[in-house]
Amino acid sequence: MFKITQVSTALGSAIALAGALSALPAHAVSLDWESLAQQGQWTDGQTSGSFLLDSASGLSVDIDILIGEDTSLNSFGGGNLTPSVNSIVNGTQGDDDRSLHIQIDPDRAGTPGDSSFMTFAADFSQAVSGLSFSIFDIDLSNIGTWQDRVVVKGYKDGELVTPTFAALASAASFAVTDAFTLDGTGVGRNDSNDGAVKISFAGMVDSIEIAYGSGPDIAVANPETHGIGIGDFTMTAPETLEVEDVPEPATTAGLLGLSIAALVGRRKRD
Ligand SMILES: [Ca+2]
Ligand SMILES: [Ca+2]
Ligand SMILES: [Ca+2]
Numbered sequence: 001m002f003k004i005t006q007v008s009t010a011l012g013s014a015i016a017l018a019g020a021l022s023a024l025p026a027h028a029v030s031l032d033w034e035s036l037a038q039q040g041q042w043t044d045g046q047t048s049g050s051f052l053l054d055s056a057s058g059l060s061v062d063i064d065i066l067i068g069e070d071t072s073l074n075s076f077g078g079g080n081l082t083p084s085v086n087s088i089v090n091g092t093q094g095d096d097d098r099s100l101h102i103q104i105d106p107d108r109a110g111t112p113g114d115s116s117f118m119t120f121a122a123d124f125s126q127a128v129s130g131l132s133f134s135i136f137d138i139d140l141s142n143i144g145t146w147q148d149r150v151v152v153k154g155y156k157d158g159e160l161v162t163p164t165f166a167a168l169a170s171a172a173s174f175a176v177t178d179a180f181t182l183d184g185t186g187v188g189r190n191d192s193n194d195g196a197v198k199i200s201f202a203g204m205v206d207s208i209e210i211a212y213g214s215g216p217d218i219a220v221a222n223p224e225t226h227g228i229g230i231g232d233f234t235m236t237a238p239e240t241l242e243v244e245d246v247p248e249p250a251t252t253a254g255l256l257g258l259s260i261a262a263l264v265g266r267r268k269r270d
């Protein structure tokens with residue numbers, strides 16, 4: 001006869017497979033554009049996405065790219081509509097380690113946060129430490145028709161966190177013009193790190209914003225199209241408790257199903 005105690009035994013066996021809890025120390029995780037593109041998680045022209053960065057801690061990031069009314073996204077150099085994961089503005093990285101290319105065409109030079117700028121926002125599901133990433137190709141037109149201006153801010157619980165900037169080349173094609181701002185000052189050569197900067201946050205952050213538009217040092221009222229690349233994000237995920245030797249949920253369900261099917265089968269034969 002099929003009894004409730006037999007089901008309890010089957011459930012108990014499946015749960016026993018779950019194993020012991022253990023602590024996973026703080027560990028490095030990344031958001032890798034090449035991987036996202038290869039997995040079809042970032043496609044040309046995409047302006048938002050949510051990505052799981054670490055299954056142990058459940059750390060995820062929401063990315064939103066907001067475009068002001070007085071600017072637009074476009075393509076460049078035979079590439080596809082941006083934001084696009086490509087190798088046009090990825091510094092000295094190889095074609096197999098692409099960046100997120102953002103190419104804009106503002107109608108006017110303005111100020112960060114106004115309608116002539118775009119904003120790349122990344123919101124993490126929990127605060128992370130040691131966040132760093134590179135931005136590539138911050139530079140200035142040699143005929144003054146466009147200028148990259150990039151403003152980077154971190155936040156933790158709504159409080160501003162100041163970034164650290166480190167140029168990747170000795171003769172950079174940009175200058176740090178205040179604690180948050182990078183302006184193009186010269187031409188950055190293709191496939192060089194002239195316009196590349198490594199951005200790090202010493203303190204923990206739960207979100208960052210990259211505002212991108214035109215700088216003030218140009219001779220035209222309507223800037224021409226210009227672009228930058230955003231590199232991979234690396235950070236430290238917090239220490240987490242994890243369960244060792246856990247079967248996949250589907251496996252657990254399958255084991256349960258098999259156990260119950262076996263019991264039901266036995267009942268039929270009884
Ligand atoms: Ca390249
Ligand atoms: Ca990469
Ligand atoms: Ca324009």
Ligand SMILES: [Ca+2]
Pocket residue numbers: 137138139148195226227228
């Ligand atoms: Ca540029």
